[in-house]
Amino acid sequence: MMNDSGESAREPARSWPAVPAAHQAPFVREGLWPHQTIADRAADLALSRPDDPCIVDDAGALTFAALWADAQALAASLRARGLVPGDVVAFQLPNWREAAVLNLACVIAGLVVNPIVPIYRDAEMRVMLGDAVARALFVPTVFRKVDHASMAARVQADLPALAHVFTVRGEGPDDLASLVAAGRGLPDGGASARVAVDPMAVKMVLYTSGTTGRPKGVLHSHATLGRVIGQSGAFWGLKPGEAVLMPSPVTHVSGFANGLEMPLVMGTCTVLMESWNAQEALALIARHGVVGTVAATPFLVELAAAARAAGETLPTFRFFACGGAAVAPEVIREARSAFARCAPFRVFGSSEVPLVSFGWPDDPARAAQTDGRIVDYAVRIVDDAGNDLPDGREGEILARGPAMMIGYTDVAETAKAIDAQGFFRTGDLGVRDAAGAITVTGRKKDLIIRGGENISATEIEQVLAMHPAVADCAVVAMPHARLGEGVCAFIVARGAVAAADLAAHVAASGLARQKIPERFETIPALPRTAAGKVRKDQLRAQIAQIIAAETLPAPG
Incomplete structure (x- = not known):
């Protein structure tokens, strides 16, 4: 869409729902939320510990001073490209140092981040970017044989608000390295890009893994994320200068908080693993x-x-x-x-x-x-x-x-x-x-209701996991003509294992007879989300299809 001057007409930014005051009142009253953003903390660390490592990956170490300088420069370039405070910037990146630079740059410029795990493809990307009304997207050119740049171009064609697609570890003026260089070339090195940011404002929109349906956009403020990082880091006894390994995706809440933001809250160093x-x-x-x-x-x-x-x-x-x-x-x-x-x-x-x-x-x-x-x-x-x-x-x-x-x-x-x-x-x-x-005993929707009796899938899984031939397992409900639902166990096996042996193992554990799976399905690996959660919706659909096929009348 173009305006009269030939420039891209600007789509309206996403407006965020208001939070009921009653939900916030106790935390405000007790002063439980930090009054600083990670940009405030990063600026202090760049001065007090400029040469200490902050982020380490395959490319080497990024110091607090270097992170701050790169982030300021990138923030200035994003502003020069027309992004304004409140705009959403999405990124679908591996565990690379550039994700930390981008995250901090967005806070400096007052932008909202939308991390997206690299496993998602066109369909999921359209849903997430469209719902967030993302204004910009950062992707690798190619990662693990997936052409993310081409995918982003396809998605962009369907999303009028997505004005910019930038690459990371690629080439050209729209690559993150070029944006940082352009910002550094400004007279102030990008320092003027910093805006005042309310710690209570929306900082991130993160879409759930979607194990039960359409992903939902979770909103966090600077304050909520700062709170959990500070509290958990203190509970685990983390001290400034100590190193934390981060193999979890930095586009998932755990990797994002404990990988990208922990160094700026606790003064630690994150060692990133790409895989x-x-x-x-x-x-x-x-x-x-x-x-x-x-x-x-x-x-x-x-x-x-x-x-x-x-x-x-x-x-x-x-x-x-x-x-x-x-x-x-x-x-x-x-x-x-x-x-x-x-x-x-x-x-x-x-x-x-x-x-x-x-x-x-x-x-x-x-x-x-x-x-x-x-x-x-x-x-x-x-x-x-x-x-x-x-x-x-x-x-x-x-x-x-x-x-x-x-x-x-x-x-x-x-x-x-x-x-x-x-x-x-x-x-x-x-x-x-x-x-x-x-102690978590299962998912409410994971309950198997067999003949009117509630059966916990987790309880059965814990018993099956003790069998030496079981490398991984998941228990789900399956259709049952008489009882409504039956118990099906999906097994990732170490070598050959008979269903009768597995049933006997569950029986020997002392669980009720009704909890012995009526069916065992061996598969190479359990389907999982990026956070490691088993996609039980897929397993339930899979066993339902198998049973439906088995009950079809014979041809002729």
């Missing part, structure tokens, strides 16, 4: 004296196995926070025994409520058996009617705290998800104990 490799992780931990990480559970299993095989105990490594999917207690116990000092533990949270629990690093038993100590959140466990349940009773987990999202991009979705008291309905089932630990 996970346990042997490479061992080398990076040793080389940089890494003290901990936040990553998916399979990474913990593989790192522990690699450490044993190499005879490495990783003496600097203190913690491994894992979550995103059900974690069997034995996984935590076995991993702990592989390291000299590392305390692996389970954590619980989501994009909407990052880190409701921070783990239990100082108690091996609770670290293995629970999903950690509730910190910084008020938590309710409720029944189907919304009535509070006492400790020890299973129900849906509701959480409210100063790190929770300020809402969804869709007001109707926010109204469904947050109750009148400001509690977010997580959709997870769990139990709280008297010590303040929470």
Whole structure:
């Protein structure tokens, strides 16, 4: 769309829903939100610790001073290209240092970031960028044989608001390196691009993994993200100058917060991994004296196995926070025994409520058996009617705290998800104990209702995970002609394993007979989101198709 001067006519920017004042009042009253953005902190660190490493990747180390200078220059170039405070800048980047530069540049210029994991393709990109009304998009030219630049061009043709597609580690004037160089060439090096930013303003729109349907746009402010990073970093004992390994995608809430923003909140250094490799992780931990990480559970299993095989105990490594999917207690116990000092533990949270629990690093038993100590959140466990349940009773987990999202991009979705008291309905089932630990027992929608009886998929999965031939597993509901729903287990096996052996293993565990899967399906790998969550919607659809095909009448 062009205006009379031949320039692109500007589409209206996205307006964000107002947050009910009652939801914010307690946190404002108690002064729980930080009054600084990461730009404020980055400016201080660039002066006080200019030569200390902030971000490390395959290309080397980026110091606090270099990060600040590059981000200022990029902010100036984005402003010169017509972006104004409040515009949305999306990026679909791997774990590269440029993501940190871009994120900080957006805060300096008052822009809203929209991280998108690199696994998404045209259809998902159109939905997310369209809903956010993104004004600019940064992509690699080609990454893992996917031509992201061409995909971005296709998507841009359908989105009038998407005025700019920029590349990273490419060539030409629209590449991030060229934008930084142009900004550095300004008389003030880009310093004038910095604007005053309200920490309470929307900082990020992040789309959920979509395990149950259409992705929802989660809105966070500078204050909510700063709160969870500061609180979790302090709880885990992180100190300025210490290194944290980040193999999780920086376009997911965990990698974004603990990878891109943790250095500017806690003064730490992030060691980025472009892709996970346990042997490479061992080398990076040793080389940089890494003290901990936040990553998916399979990474913990593989790192522990690699450490044993190499005879490495990783003496600097203190913690491994894992979550995103059900974690069997034995996984935590076995991993702990592989390291000299590392305390692996389970954590619980989501994009909407990052880190409701921070783990239990100082108690091996609770670290293995629970999903950690509730910190910084008020938590309710409720029944189907919304009535509070006492400790020890299973129900849906509701959480409210100063790190929770300020809402969804869709007001109707926010109204469904947050109750009148400001509690977010997580959709997870769990139990709280008297010590303040929470244990997630499953997803509310994962319940298998077999002949009127509720069956927890997580409970069965934890038993199956103990079988030596099971490398990974997921239990879902399947259609059942008589009972409505039956129990189906998808298995990723180590070698050959018979269904009868797996059924006998579940029976021997002491679980009720109704919980023994009626069907076992062996597959090469479980479908997962970028955050490591199993795509159970895909598995349910898959088994439903299989059963439907089996029940078709024979031809002729």
